[in-house]
Amino acid sequence: MNLIDKYVSEVSRRLWKKNRKDIEKELKSTLEDMLEEKIGDREATEEDVVELLKEYGRPKDVASSYNTPDKFLIGPRVFDLYALVLKIVLGVVLILTLLGSSISLVFGEVSNIFIELLLIVPRIFSAAVGAFGGVTIIFALIEHFTDEEIDIKDEDWEPKDLPEAVEEYDRVNILGLIAKIVLTIFALVLFNFYPDKIPVFYQSGGDWVFVSALNMDALNKFLPYLNILWILSIILSFVLLLQGEWNLKTKAGDILLSVFSIIILAFMITGPDIINLKGLETINPELVKDLTPVFAILGSMVKVFFGILIAVILFDIVKKSYKIIRERV
Amino acid sequence: MKEEKIIENFTQELKRGIITLNVLNELIEPEYGYSLATKLQEKGIEIEQNTLYPLLRRLEKQNIIESSWALEDSRQRKYYSLNEKGKKVLEKLKLEWKKIVESTNYLLEGEE
Numbered sequence: 001m002n003l004i005d006k007y008v009s010e011v012s013r014r015l016w017k018k019n020r021k022d023i024e025k026e027l028k029s030t031l032e033d034m035l036e037e038k039i040g041d042r043e044a045t046e047e048d049v050v051e052l053l054k055e056y057g058r059p060k061d062v063a064s065s066y067n068t069p070d071k072f073l074i075g076p077r078v079f080d081l082y083a084l085v086l087k088i089v090l091g092v093v094l095i096l097t098l099l100g101s102s103i104s105l106v107f108g109e110v111s112n113i114f115i116e117l118l119l120i121v122p123r124i125f126s127a128a129v130g131a132f133g134g135v136t137i138i139f140a141l142i143e144h145f146t147d148e149e150i151d152i153k154d155e156d157w158e159p160k161d162l163p164e165a166v167e168e169y170d171r172v173n174i175l176g177l178i179a180k181i182v183l184t185i186f187a188l189v190l191f192n193f194y195p196d197k198i199p200v201f202y203q204s205g206g207d208w209v210f211v212s213a214l215n216m217d218a219l220n221k222f223l224p225y226l227n228i229l230w231i232l233s234i235i236l237s238f239v240l241l242l243q244g245e246w247n248l249k250t251k252a253g254d255i256l257l258s259v260f261s262i263i264i265l266a267f268m269i270t271g272p273d274i275i276n277l278k279g280l281e282t283i284n285p286e287l288v289k290d291l292t293p294v295f296a297i298l299g300s301m302v303k304v305f306f307g308i309l310i311a312v313i314l315f316d317i318v319k320k321s322y323k324i325i326r327e328r329v
Numbered sequence: 330m331k332e333e334k335i336i337e338n339f340t341q342e343l344k345r346g347i348i349t350l351n352v353l354n355e356l357i358e359p360e361y362g363y364s365l366a367t368k369l370q371e372k373g374i375e376i377e378q379n380t381l382y383p384l385l386r387r388l389e390k391q392n393i394i395e396s397s398w399a400l401e402d403s404r405q406r407k408y409y410s411l412n413e414k415g416k417k418v419l420e421k422l423k424l425e426w427k428k429i430v431e432s433t434n435y436l437l438e439g440e441e
Contacts, residue, residue, distance in 0.1 A: 019386070025398070026362060026407045030378060033363040033404075057379060065379040066386070 003049045003159055004031050007059060014063035016076045023066060031056065053159040074139050081175050082139040086132065093131045095305070097124045099298065142175065172245055177237045184230045184237075191226065195219055218272040225264050233257055251324055258317050265306045265313075348376055350426055352384060353419045356394055359410035385409055393418050 008031070012024045035044055035052055056062065064070045074082050101120045195214050236253050240246065246254075351374050355365055366381050388394045393415035396407050411419060 022407075023382075025405055026382065029361075029404060029406055030363045030382075034378075062379060065383050068383075 003046065003053065004028060004035075007031070007053050007056075007159060010059040011062045014060065014076055015066055017080065019066070027062075050159045072143060074136070074143050078139055078143050078175075081173060082135070084176070085139075085179070086135050089131050089135050090128055093127045094124060097127045099301070102297070172240050172243070174241065177241050181234055181237045184234050188227065188230050191219070191223060215272060221271060222264060222268055225267075229257065229260055229264060232260075248324070251320065255317055255320055258313050258320075262310050262313050262317075265310050269303045269306050269310075344375065347426075348374065348380070349384070349388075350419075350422055352376075352381070352388070353393070353411060353415065353422065356409055356411045356415070357419070359408040361399075361406040361408050365409070388415075 005028070008024050008028050011027060012020050015023055031052065034056075035048065038052060039048055067076070098120070101116065101123060195216065236250065236257065240250055243250070351369060351372070352365070355368055360368065362378070362382055362385065365385075366376060366378060369376055369381075385394065385396075389396055389409070393412065394409050395412045395415075396409045398405055398407050400406075
């Protein structure tokens with residue numbers, strides 16, 4: 001791989017996405033001009049390039065000359081991932097808060113319904129602010145502690161040590177993968193060993209009580225397939241972490257897993273409700289009567305959510321396949 | 330600090346002060362980054378690539394120069410040049426420079 005390309009790549013990943021491609025092009029063009037001038041009529045050797053790059057400066061310094069200010073709470077290297085995680089987390093928080101509010105809404109005494117409705121907005125807002133703050137703090141810490149050049153001394157950087165430049169969409173998103181592995185393991189453990197601990201809270205005469213939300217029979221129908229999906233997903237993530245970049249096999253594997261997850265989701269939509277009332281029958285049959293409509297709604301909401309998920313994954317598959325095809329042509 | 334170092338520092342300061350004026354002046358005709366740097370160096374204006382390119386981007390953001398990519402010798406090059414607003418800015422800046430030179434010379438000569 002061209003040493004100049006590696007260098008330019010190392011500079012540009014520290015730049016904000018807006019200018020990245022443009023600066024990359026210009027920097028490469030300039031370095032090539034400088035190289036030509038340096039060598040005149042003869043052929044360029046690797047030594048020439050190394051000398052040129054060393055003279056031009058450390059990638060980190062070159063990048064900071066384009067960025068003012070220079071120190072970031074959440075910088076270009078990490079920002080794209082931050083934005084993605086933020087969107088996902090806020091989406092999840094929004095859904096959970098709405099679910100929680102609807103349950104207490106259906107449960108509340110009539111005179112409270114209007115207050116409950118009014119309370120939904122501040123609840124969502126406060127949950128969103130909390131989530132936003134949490135994600136931001138985490139990423140600010142990531143930005144601070146992963147400044148890789150903390151150890152490199154000034155004169156010691158060597159152009160030859162530059163990592164392989166990889167096309168942006170082929171680069172593996174390390175932090176994203178780690179997050180994915182952790183979440184998948186969490187899901188595996190939760191649904192296999194503690195499925196009955198997933199609660200639904202409700203108010204019963206002033207006290208908050210919780211009851212297991214999931215229908216064990218329904219869950220057990222799907223769990224083996226989900227387990228396979230999750231384990232395969234973890235394996236793929238580890239492979240990607242090791243290889244450091246996507247190749248055709250891993251891309252194909254990724255698309256296959258997405259297809260597999262769509263099939264499972266489709267079955268879960270047409271199958272029995274995941275959310276159930278069985279746990280309650282023993283405690284309070286009266287409550288079951290009141291809760292039945294709520295859980296029916298919840299069940300439908302969950303299915304709608306799965307439907308949306310299918311659409312999103314489908315769109316993602318199409319996008320990825322399109323990119324692969326475009327590459328090959 | 331050694332005298333030479335002090336003089337060097339102050340001289341750098343002076344030179345930094347005139348960089349923008351000189352860059353704008355050179356951009357009356359379109360230039361690409363590298364050719365611009367070379368021309369400036371030939372005229373005795375030392376400027377590092379690391380200073381020039383960000384400067385060009387800032388000037389573009391301020392809307393006084395414009396850029397376009399051109400393909401020549403199978404090399405893509407980004408050309409910069411003054412736009413209408415930039416030309417006006419340059420003219421005004423040149424006037425300001427003349428004033429500064431006059432008043433500085435006057436002050437300096439006054440001391441002799």
